[in-house]
Amino acid sequence: MRKLRQICQTGLGISLRLSFVGGTDMEATENKLxxxxxxISSCSFRVRxxxxxxxxxxxxxxxxxxxxxxxxxxxPIGFVPVLVDGDSVIADSFAIIMYLEDKYPHPPLLPHDILxxxxxxxxxxxxxxxxxxxxxxxxVHLQKYIGEKIGPDEKLxxxxxxxxxxxxxxxxxxxxHAGRYATGDEIFLADMFLAPQLDAAIRRxxxxxxxxxxxSRLHEAYNEIPAFREALPENQPDAVH
Numbered sequence: 379m380r381k382l383r384q385i386c387q388t389g390l391g392i393s394l395r396l397s398f399v400g401g402t403d404m405e406a407t408e409n410k411l412x413x414x415x416x417x418i419s420s421c422s423f424r425v426r427x428x429x430x431x432x433x434x435x436x437x438x439x440x441x442x443x444x445x446x447x448x449x450x451x452x453x454p455i456g457f458v459p460v461l462v463d464g465d466s467v468i469a470d471s472f473a474i475i476m477y478l479e480d481k482y483p484h485p486p487l488l489p490h491d492i493l494x495x496x497x498x499x500x501x502x503x504x505x506x507x508x509x510x511x512x513x514x515x516x517x518v519h520l521q522k523y524i525g526e527k528i529g530p531d532e533k534l535x536x537x538x539x540x541x542x543x544x545x546x547x548x549x550x551x552x553x554x555h556a557g558r559y560a561t562g563d564e565i566f567l568a569d570m571f572l573a574p575q576l577d578a579a580i581r582r583x584x585x586x587x588x589x590x591x592x593x594s595r596l597h598e599a600y601n602e603i604p605a606f607r608e609a610l611p612e613n614q615p616d617a618v619h
Contacts, residue, residue, distance in 0.1 A: 411436040414452060414460040417614035420510055421471040422459040423574035426614075430605035431565060432482050440616040472506060475570055487567045494561045500551055501560060501568035505575050509544035534583065541579050542589075549590045550571070553589045556592050558599055565603070573600040577610070 413429065413436045415422035424594055429436050441449055444456040452460045453469040460467065461474045461480075468474050479487050489495055505522075555561050560568040576597040579585040587594045600606045 395458050407472060408565040412439050412462040413437070414439045414441050414449065414458055414462070415614070416441050416458050417611045417617040419458050420574040420578050421457070423577075423609055423611065424471045424570045425459045425461065425474050426609035427606055428478055428487065428570050430608050431484065431487075431603075434478070434482060438615060442616070448588075472502065475567065479567075485565075487570065489561065489564070489566055494555070494566070497551065497555050497561050500550060501548060502571045504544055504547050504551070505571040508547070509541055509575055537583050538585050539582060540586050545579070545585070545590050545593055549592050552596075553592045556596065560596060569596075569600070572596060573606055574609075576600070
């Protein structure tokens, strides 16, 4: 899939327009999506992965100050990602991906099988409710406080314990349902949430994956997907290397 890029200035930083040639939804091409994102945000990563997988072109809007008044008009809670589609503004990665799924249903991110669909929702809930919240912008600042109280050497083990507990639940959930990907041989919603979380756990938080063979195998499979690699944090225009 060939990729065209254009850089332009915006009020919140630099916008990177990703236009895909081949397999692009023509409606999306005419209706320019804007994604307010931050390179290190795993929630933004989920949406980038979904957009890339569906072949939807979008303008990448960098958010560096979450308390910026113009950004708070879009999302008063001050978190990324936020998707703007014409006059529609959608915040929260799950809401955004479900919106994209309804409006641009190909390729589908939800299986027809009701059990597989339920497993996808379970995996999404574990990631979004039991793991990721301990790594968001607010908690990162809380960890600085924790480091002052218990010592800096305890901050990483604390994060690893939280991730490990969630990964234990995911491993048990998926070991009898996974195929090439989380719930079979097709990429579905659960993969949108698992892939960024696994990448962060392994590369940012040095989580020992030996107890999670299913998740380790999924991580390897995700790294073979071009849409995933394009969405990686280090490949974003605001990445800090």
